[in-house]
Each structure stands twice: as C-alpha cells, then as structure tokens.
Amino acid sequence: xxxxxxxxxxxxxxxxxxxxxxxxxxxxxxxxxxxxxxxxxxxxxxxxxxxxxxxxxxxxxxxxxxxxxxxxxxxxxxxxxxxxxxxxxxxxxxxxxxxxxxxxxxxxxxxxxxxxxxxxxxxxxxxxxxxxxxxxxxxxxxxxxxxxxxxxxxxxxxxxxxxxxxxxxxxxxxxxxxxxxxxxxxxxxxxxxxxxxxxxxxxxxxxxxxxxxxxxxxxxxxxxxxxxxxxxxxxxxxxxxxxxxxxxxxxxxxxxxxxxxxxxxxxxxxxxxxxxxxxxxxxxxxxxxxxxxxxxxxxxxxxxxxxxxxxxx
Amino acid sequence: xxxxxxxxxxxxxxxxxxxxxxxxxxxxxxxxxxxxxxxxxxxxxxxxxxxxxxxxxxxxxxxxxxxxxxxxxxxxxxxxxxxxxxxxxxxxxxxxxxxxxxxxxxxxxxxxxxxxxxxxxxxxxxxxxxxxxxxxxxxxxxxxxxxxxxxxxxxxxxxxxxxxxxxxxxxxxxxxxxxxxxxxxxxxxxxxxxxxxxxxxxxxxxxxxxxxxxxxxxxxxxxxxxxxxxxxxxxxxxxxxxxxxxxxxxxxxxxxxxxxxxxxxxxxxxxxxxxxxxxxxxxxxxxxxxxxxxxxxxxxxxxxxxxxxxxxx
Numbered sequence: 084x085x086x087x088x089x090x091x092x093x094x095x096x097x098x099x100x101x102x103x104x105x106x107x108x109x110x111x112x113x114x115x116x117x118x119x120x121x122x123x124x125x126x127x128x129x130x131x132x133x134x135x136x137x138x139x140x141x142x143x144x145x146x147x148x149x150x151x152x153x154x155x156x157x158x159x160x161x162x163x164x165x166x167x168x169x170x171x172x173x174x175x176x177x178x179x180x181x182x183x184x185x186x187x188x189x190x191x192x193x194x195x196x197x198x199x200x201x202x203x204x205x206x207x208x209x210x211x212x213x214x215x216x217x218x219x220x221x222x223x224x225x226x227x228x229x230x231x232x233x234x235x236x237x238x239x240x241x242x243x244x245x246x247x248x249x250x251x252x253x254x255x256x257x258x259x260x261x262x263x264x265x266x267x268x269x270x271x272x273x274x275x276x277x278x279x280x281x282x283x284x285x286x287x288x289x290x291x292x293x294x295x296x297x298x299x300x301x302x303x304x305x306x307x308x309x310x311x312x313x314x315x316x317x318x319x320x321x322x323x324x325x326x327x328x329x330x331x332x333x334x335x336x337x338x339x340x341x342x343x344x345x346x347x348x349x350x351x352x353x354x355x356x357x358x359x360x361x362x363x364x365x366x367x368x369x370x371x372x373x374x375x376x377x378x379x380x381x382x383x384x385x386x387x388x389x390x391x392x393x394x395x396x
Numbered sequence: 397x398x399x400x401x402x403x404x405x406x407x408x409x410x411x412x413x414x415x416x417x418x419x420x421x422x423x424x425x426x427x428x429x430x431x432x433x434x435x436x437x438x439x440x441x442x443x444x445x446x447x448x449x450x451x452x453x454x455x456x457x458x459x460x461x462x463x464x465x466x467x468x469x470x471x472x473x474x475x476x477x478x479x480x481x482x483x484x485x486x487x488x489x490x491x492x493x494x495x496x497x498x499x500x501x502x503x504x505x506x507x508x509x510x511x512x513x514x515x516x517x518x519x520x521x522x523x524x525x526x527x528x529x530x531x532x533x534x535x536x537x538x539x540x541x542x543x544x545x546x547x548x549x550x551x552x553x554x555x556x557x558x559x560x561x562x563x564x565x566x567x568x569x570x571x572x573x574x575x576x577x578x579x580x581x582x583x584x585x586x587x588x589x590x591x592x593x594x595x596x597x598x599x600x601x602x603x604x605x606x607x608x609x610x611x612x613x614x615x616x617x618x619x620x621x622x623x624x625x626x627x628x629x630x631x632x633x634x635x636x637x638x639x640x641x642x643x644x645x646x647x648x649x650x651x652x653x654x655x656x657x658x659x660x661x662x663x664x665x666x667x668x669x670x671x672x673x674x675x676x677x678x679x680x681x682x683x684x685x686x687x688x689x690x691x692x693x694x695x696x697x698x699x700x701x702x703x704x705x706x707x708x709x
Contacts, residue, residue: 239703273664275665275666276664301695304660304664306617314623314627347615348617352586382617383615389549390549390554
C-alpha cells in the first residue's frame with residue numbers, strides 16, 4: 084500500500100503468516116489475536132495475518148478467515164493475507180482482507196517443487212483472480228500483489244536470471260495484479276543486486292508498482308540489503324517479529340529479517356515508522372510466552388537501544 | 397594503509413587483538429601464529445596482531461612482540477598493533493609493526509573510566525609518539541593511526557557530540573598521527589550517522605586521512621553500517637573472525653562485525669577483497685579448535701554461500 088503521510092517507511096509484519104507457517108506447533112487463535120492487536124497498538128500499520136491454504140496443508144493457519152475478520156476490526160490496520168490460488172483469493176475477499184498476495188516463484192524448478200505448478204499455471208490463477216477482483220465494487224476490492232519469490236536466487240537453480248524476474252513481473256501486472264513484490268526467499272540477495280533488480284523491474288512496470296521488498300537474513304545480510312533498498316527509495320519492508328519463520332536451516336540463521344532490529348535501524352536513521360520500540364519489545368514478550376521454547380532472533384531486544392536514543396517517530 | 401591496486405576494499409582483521417583481549421583464556425602463541433599465517437594465506441592483507449599493553453593487564457596479549465616479529469615474516473602482510481601509550485609505541489616500533497594504533501575515547505568519561513586518562517593526557521602521549529616516529533628513518537617508521545573510540549556514542553555519556561569527534565580528530569592529526577579512524581565501540585552507529593560523521597571528519601582533516609571504520613554488530617546493524625560506509629567511498633573495514641571480541645554483553649549479540657559475513661557481503665557486491673571465502677572458513681575451523689567452547693558468531697559459516705555464487709576476487 085502507499086505509505087501514510089505521517090510515516091516515511093511502512094514496516095509490514097509477516098510473522099503471523101510467514102512465521103507461524105514455518106514452525107511446527109499451532110498458535111491458538113486467541114493468542115494470534117492478542118499478538119496482532121498488540122502489534123497494531125505498537126504502531127505497526129500492516130500485518131500479513133494468515134494464508135488461505137487448505138487446513139490440511141497448513142493447520143497452523145486454518146483460522147485465517149477468523150483472524151482476518153478480527154484484524155479488520157482494528158482501526159487503521161491494513162490487513163494482508165497470502166493466497167496460493169483463485170480459491171484462496173475468493174476466501175480472502177469473503178473474509179475482507181485489504182490486500183492479497185499471490186506468490187510466484189521466479190525459479191520454475193522451485194515453483195514445481197514447492198507449489199507443483201508451472202509459471203503458466205500460476206499466471207492463469209493470477210488472471211482468474213484479476214477477473215474476479217475487477218467484477219467487485221471498488222470498496223470491496225483488495226489490493227492484489229504478485230510476489231516474486233526466489234527473485235534473488237534459488238537453492239535449486241542457483242542464479243535466477245534478472246530478465247526472467249522482469250518478464251514475470253510484467254506478466255503478473257498484465258494478469259491483473261495491482262502491484263508486484265520481490266522476495267529474497269533464500270537469503271541470497273546483496274545490496275548491489277537489490278538496487279539493480281529493483282530498478283530493472285521499475286523500468287518494466289513503473290516505479291509505483293513495486294514499492295517493497297521481502298528480505299531474509301539467512302546470511303546476515305538482511306539489514307545491509309535494507310540500506311540499499313532505502314537508498315533507491317523503496318518504502319515498504321517486510322519483517323517478522325523475533326525473526327520467526329522464513330525457512331531457517333542453520334542455528335542462529337534466522338529467515339525473515341527481525342522487526343525489532345529493522346524498526347531500530349529505520350528510527351535511528353531518522354525515518355519514521357510510527358512504531359514504538361518499547362511497545363514492540365512488549366509484543367515480543369507476549370509472543371515468546373505464547374510460543375514457549377521457540378527460538379526468537381534479533382539483537383536489539385538483547386542489547387536495548389543506545390543510551391540517549393531518540394527515535395524519529 | 398592505502399588499498400592495493402588489485403583489491404577494492406581492505407578488510408583488516410582485528411581478532412587476534414580485539415578478539416583475544418575480550419575473552420578470558422590465553423591462546424597459546426603457536427596457535428596465534430597458525431591463525432595469523434592461515435588468515436594471511438586466505439588473502440587477508442592486514443591483521444592487528446596484538447596490543448603493547450602491560451602483561452599484567454592483558455596476559456592474553458603478553459606475547460605481542462613475538463607475534464609481531466612472526467607476522468612480519470609473512471610476505472605481503474601489513475602488521476598492525478595497538479599501543480596504549482608512548483612506551484607501547486616504542487615497543488611496537490622495536491618489534492617492527494607496520495602500523496600502530498593509539499585509541500582515544502571521544503567520550504572523556506569513557507576515557508577516564510577505561511584508560512584513566514583525560515583527552516589532554518592521551519593527546520600528550522600522541523605528541524610524544526609523533527616526535528619519536530619523526531626521528532626514525534622513513535623505512536622504520538610505522539603508520540600512526542589515532543583511533544577515536546566511542547565516536548558514535550557512549551554507554552556512559554550517551555550521545556557524543558559530533559563537534560567533539562571532529563575536534564579530537566584534528567587534535568590527533570596535529571599531534572602527529574598520519575591518519576585517524578572512527579570506532580563504533582558501543583554498537584550505537586546507524587548508517588545515516590556513519591555518513592554524516594565521516595564526512596564531517598573528512599571536511600576537517602582531509603579525505604585521505606580517514607579511510608576506514610571499526611564497526612560493531614551489537615545491535616545487528618554492523619553490515620548495514622558497512623553499506624553506508626561503502627556508499628561514501630570508505631575503503632578499509634575492520635572485522636573479527638567469528639565475531640570474537642568487542643565487549644559482547646548479550647547472548648547472540650556479537651561485538652565486532654564478523655569477517656566471514658563481511659567478506660561475503662563485499663564479494664557478493666562485486667568488491668574485491670583478495671580473500672578466499674572457503675579458505676577463510678578453514679581459518680574459522682582452526683580458531684574454533686584452538687578455542688574450544690568459545691562462542692563464534694556469523695551467518696555465512698552456517699548457511700554457506702549461495703548456489704552458483706561467484707566472488708569478485
């Protein structure tokens with residue numbers, strides 16, 4: 084979404100979706116609601132609250148419709164949900180999501196392995212979703228993002244050609260998406276690549292159609308990539324509270340970048356997020372209590388903010 | 397030192413000094429030599445190998461003279477050492493260091509608490525050292541860096557005024573230093589501040605007199621700050637193998653930025669360090685064996701480099 088006038092950067096929390104789908108246990112619905120409410124109260128303006136996948140595939144997210152409906156009641160919160168296909172998009176619209184995100188893996192091998200679908204099949208779903216949304220009255224029509232996963236490289240294919248990413252971004256826009264996103268699913272991105280690929284996609288679909296990135300911290304490069312993103316003027320950054328989720332596969336190597344560390348970076352740089360760091364750290368404690376024994380990541384929660392620190396917000 | 401023609405960025409390893417002084421145990425002299433030799437063989441061009449402090453204060457570094465003499469025998473290696481005062485500088489010259497670094501804490505409270513000396517007293521030492529070096533024949537004269545610690549903030553004073561840092565940088569140059577450095581001793585720095593403070597010091601002492609930074613990762617911002625440093629054209633970055641040292645005070649919060657993660661960042665960005673990542677990871681194994689049970693940090697050692705990764709060097 085476009086960034087509100089009173090903030091400079093939109094931090095989009097993906098923990099309740101990307102985080103919870105990556106861990107084995109199921110967080111009770113009430114605990115999810117408490118998390119989302121507390122994080123919105125801390126100033127977070129957008130939260131991806133779930134995914135409309137079949138419950139047998141991801142029992143962790145089986146209550147997504149209820150969570151979306153709840154999140155919709157929080158004033159000022161932009162409620163996002165992942166949808167794997169047309170059917171999921173229908174359910175998301177039904178539940179009232181403000182934004183739906185359809186992932187498309189830039190690496191076709193990854194797409195086949197993880198989603199069992201070719202690029203053409205996913206683009207077909209995108210077209211069907213686009214048609215369905217077009218028929219809705221504007222006030223019920225959610226934003227529709229096509230999210231290019233493995234955009235910065237793939238653990239199966241290795242290098243993913245930038246021309247392929249650009250081609251798929253164009254195809255997603257043509258299929259009816261209102262915007263596209265780039266995801267560093269594998270933690271392969273570097274700052275130079277972040278700038279180059281974003282600018283290539285901008286050249287093809289327009290600068291206003293790609294405003295954000297989903298970065299991972301698998302190789303400790305997450306915030307370095309954020310600095311590159313800020314440098315070229317991107318304004319939306321996904322992050323996960325406590326760095327939960329995002330396919331961590333090595334001890335200490337979180338997947339998603341950590342919301343707490345990201346907000347500190349931005350506020351220290353003088354960029355307003357609208358988020359209170361002390362309140363965010365309270366949310367972390369709440370989530371830690373709801374997920375006892377689960378590994379949380381991040382440096383700022385342990386080290387605290389600097390003495391005399393003045394946030395921008 | 398100035399960066400050699402065949403590399404873009406000089407990664408200066410500080411582990412054998414900053415790392416080893418921060419941990420309780422004493423690494424045997426032969427293990428230190430093996431570490432330094434292996435890291436030089438991996439392509440690292442500059443290593444701070446020790447500190448000429450009294451052995452009773454830092455028994456970990458009591459063998460610094462022997463280590464400097466050994467490191468001098470490694471072809472192409474720039475051998476740096478810390479000196480707390482004039483006496484230490486004499487010993488460093490005697491041992492044959494290519495570069496000596498005198499720390500001066502920008503926060504006077506920190507200086508008094510940690511070194512029991514005022515700014516004026518440290519600047520007096522700098523002047524004495526400067527005089528001594530001037531009298532040496534050029535071929536025996538080491539580079540002389542004045543390193544401004546707590547330049548980005550202090551755990552006692554909080555915000556350290558930038559005007560104070562600039563004033564001390566000028567004073568160090570007037571006292572006879574050949575260059576100055578800025579250290580984020582406390583992990584307080586942010587990318588905006590890195591640029592602003594570096595440029596302020598450049599305006600006062602000349603761009604060629606400040607070429608590098610010593611950054612910490614206490615709040616997970618180390619590599620984000622590196623990206624800012626690269627953006628304005630700094631060419632020397634300190635780091636510690638495995639992130640050892642640098643006053644870690646929280647679990648998972650390493651002090652120094654991790655050499656392995658830094659070299660990956662730079663090489664991924666297309667910047668030549670001259671360093672082989674596989675060989676660097678071998679050195680890490682060697683250091684881990686020499687320090688059993690010691691916590692090492694870093695993400696790249698766990699996650700590995702991306703599939704199809706092509707380093708710049």
